[in-house]
Amino acid sequence: MKIQDLVAQIKKKQSFLCVGLDTDLDKIPQHLLKEEDPIFEFNKAIIDATQEFCVAYKPNIAFYEVYGLSGWKSLEKTITYLNANYPEQFTIADAKRGDIGNTSTRYAKAFFEELNFDSITIAPYMGKDSVEPFLAFKEKHTILLALTSNTGAFDFQTKIVEEQELYKRVLKTSKAYENAGNLMYVVGATKAEYLKGIREIVPESFLLVPGIGAQGGNLQEVCKYGMTKDIGLLINSSRGIIYASTDTKFAFSAREKAKQLQQQMHLELKQLD
Numbered sequence: 001m002k003i004q005d006l007v008a009q010i011k012k013k014q015s016f017l018c019v020g021l022d023t024d025l026d027k028i029p030q031h032l033l034k035e036e037d038p039i040f041e042f043n044k045a046i047i048d049a050t051q052e053f054c055v056a057y058k059p060n061i062a063f064y065e066v067y068g069l070s071g072w073k074s075l076e077k078t079i080t081y082l083n084a085n086y087p088e089q090f091t092i093a094d095a096k097r098g099d100i101g102n103t104s105t106r107y108a109k110a111f112f113e114e115l116n117f118d119s120i121t122i123a124p125y126m127g128k129d130s131v132e133p134f135l136a137f138k139e140k141h142t143i144l145l146a147l148t149s150n151t152g153a154f155d156f157q158t159k160i161v162e163e164q165e166l167y168k169r170v171l172k173t174s175k176a177y178e179n180a181g182n183l184m185y186v187v188g189a190t191k192a193e194y195l196k197g198i199r200e201i202v203p204e205s206f207l208l209v210p211g212i213g214a215q216g217g218n219l220q221e222v223c224k225y226g227m228t229k230d231i232g233l234l235i236n237s238s239r240g241i242i243y244a245s246t247d248t249k250f251a252f253s254a255r256e257k258a259k260q261l262q263q264q265m266h267l268e269l270k271q272l273d
């Protein structure tokens, strides 16, 4: 998907919400467990119920890999369902990959070609030659971890390296990578106070912002410091939406949660006019 198409969807739906599909058999409604593929049935119901209020879906790959082959099949069915029924939705494989060049190319082919995701999250630690293989894919997007939402982010990401915080070096250095136009960055909603400085380095890049809802990040704070004239934000909520209730009305509850967030986003977008 082209960035312009994502921006057009955001404006049309008045939403920059990404729904996280962190589907866990221990948490989904019990009545679904009798289905042949409970994970896919859950995802399908959540997608159908929430798609009106969001512009992106982000399955976290760990939640599928944990079930081995059957989990991988559920993931494949989910992305195929999304691409067939809601091709306007931006899709993110939250896989946090990155390796030496020829291995990164295999990861990129797996997620961009075989599964046909629009984007993938990548750890920047192995540097330029581990990231550029992902950037080589046209109209696919590489979402580099910059400043993550967890407390462990302070172990390395905020440490000073050659007079600047490591996450700032990640932002600055990656801007010079080949096909850097295909880069986006992860910045946790719990780190909203850092967004002003981040926008000084990457004024226009899209940021994937996880951490509202269950992790306590604040939507208004993120928008205040992170929003650009082209919005530039995809705000993710996973557990806060998909487990809004775990009874037979789970999809309706998820829809209501997504709608609430979309309404808040609409108010934020009005301030751009």
Ligand SMILES: O=c1ccn([C@@H]2O[C@H](COP(=O)(O)O)[C@@H](O)[C@H]2O)c(=O)[nH]1
Residues within 6 Å of the ligand: 020, 022, 060, 094, 147, 148, 149, 150, 186, 187, 188, 210, 211, 212, 213, 214, 215, 236, 237, 238, 239, 240
């Ligand atoms: O810094 C990061 C990077 C990724 N994540 C992922 O986003 C979702 C958040 O889920 P919630 O239930 O809304 O807390 C999850 O898949 C994380 O692995 C993140 O939280 N922070």
